[in-house]
Amino acid sequence: ETGVTQSPTHLxxxxxxxxxxxxxxxxxxxxxxxxxxxLGQGPQFIFQYYREEENGRGNFPPRFSGLQFPNYSSELxxxxxxxxxxxxxxxxxxxxxxxxxxxxxxxxTRLTVT
Amino acid sequence: xxxxxQSQPEMSVQEAETVTLSCTYxxxxxxxxxxxYKQPPSRQMILVIRQEAYKQxxxxxxxxxxxxxxxxxxxxxxxSDSQLGDAAMYFCxxxxxxxxxxxxxxxxxxxxx
Numbered sequence: 001e002t003g004v005t006q007s008p009t010h011l012x013x014x015x016x017x018x019x020x021x022x023x024x025x026x027x028x029x030x031x032x033x034x035x036x037x038x039l040g041q042g043p044q045f046i047f048q049y050y051r052e053e054e055n056g057r058g059n060f061p062p063r064f065s066g067l068q069f070p071n072y073s074s075e076l077x078x079x080x081x082x083x084x085x086x087x088x089x090x091x092x093x094x095x096x097x098x099x100x101x102x103x104x105x106x107x108x109t110r111l112t113v114t
Numbered sequence: 115x116x117x118x119x120q121s122q123p124e125m126s127v128q129e130a131e132t133v134t135l136s137c138t139y140x141x142x143x144x145x146x147x148x149x150x151y152k153q154p155p156s157r158q159m160i161l162v163i164r165q166e167a168y169k170q171x172x173x174x175x176x177x178x179x180x181x182x183x184x185x186x187x188x189x190x191x192x193x194s195d196s197q198l199g200d201a202a203m204y205f206c207x208x209x210x211x212x213x214x215x216x217x218x219x220x221x222x223x224x225x226x227x
Contacts, residue, residue, distance in 0.1 A: 033214065042118075042205050042217030043159070056214055088157060099147045099209045100166070105159035 004093050004106035012112045013081050021076040021109045025093030031055075032074040033103060034066060037088040049074055050097050078111075086113045116141045118208050120218035127196045128226050134181075135191045135221050137206030148182065149207040149215070150191045152200075162204070165189065193223075201225045 005024045013019050025032050031050045035043035045058035049068035063079040072093070078085055088110050092103035117140045127133035139148070150162040165173045165182050172180050177197075181190045193200055206218040 035215075035217075040219075042207075042219050043215075045214035045216070048214060058214060090159060092159070099211045099213065102161055102164070103215065108157045 004091060004104050006089075006091055006106040006109050008109060009107070010110045010112075012114065015081055015083060015113055017081050018077065018079045019081060019111060021078075021089050021091075021111070023074045023076070023091035023093075023106055025072045025074065025091075026104050029093035029095055029104070030072050031094045031096055031101070032068055032072065033092045033094075034074070034076050035090040035092070036060070036085075037090060037108070038084075039087070043090055046076065048097075055097065081113045083113050086111060116143075116146075116208050116210070116216050118206055118216050118218040120206050120221050122221045123219070124222045124224065126224040126226055127193075129196055129198060131196055132192060132194045133196055133223065135193075135204055135206075135223070137189045137191070137218060139187050139189065139206070139208050141187070141208065141210075143210060145211050147209045147211075148180075148189045149209065150178070150180070150189075151205045151207060151217075152202045153205065153220075154202040159205075163191065196225050198225050198227065 007022045033048040034046040037043040047057040052068045065077045068074045088108045090108045092105045094101040094103045146167045148165045152160045163175045177194045203220045205220045209215045
């Protein structure tokens with residue numbers, strides 16, 4: 001069974017640019033959640049996708065957007081990058097929406113905005 | 115809105131000793147889940163233990179156990195027989211029945227040989 005994978009591992013972008021981060025969910029999982037973890041902080045919920053539809057969003061501006069594909073992999077897109085977007089971006093997959101389902105996390109993508 | 119508070123930014127414990135990490139949360143809901151996650155330097159977030167709010171019995175996973183006090187909204191993690199591999203950031207987290215996970219700011223645990 002393959003775990004959650006994310007690409008790329010590290011990324012450096014310039015302020016104002018756009019970035020796409022990718023996440024492959026664990027086999028059989030139809031739900032993907034994205035989190036932003038600033039240095040020294042706990043992860044903050046960005047949004048969640050369930051069967052290709054957005055199902056819940058945290059306190060992030062519209063320039064953070066996402067997609068989930070029929071194979072349940074997912075993308076996080078960030079437009080007009082700002083310095084404060086520098087963080088570790090984590091995705092997590094689960095078998096469903098219910099709170100009792102464990103979320104399995106990927107290793108994250110470290111984004112640096114200069 | 116729900117909040118999770120971890121009041122200990124860092125803690126140290128001697129190898130083989132026992133340590134307790136504190137967590138309090140605020141919610142008006144009666145049904146929810148609580149978690150402790152471990153994040154080692156490799157960055158991978160790993161579930162350590164979870165507790166369903168409707169269960170009165172405290173969860174236990176080998177050397178890890180929790181003290182869940184629902185009325186006090188307290189959810190502490192006890193690590194017994196601490197090992198060097200336990201060194202990591204530990205995050206307390208709250209999740210509603212069908213909602214996102216809310217994390218605390220974390221406690222960095224150091225294991226002293």
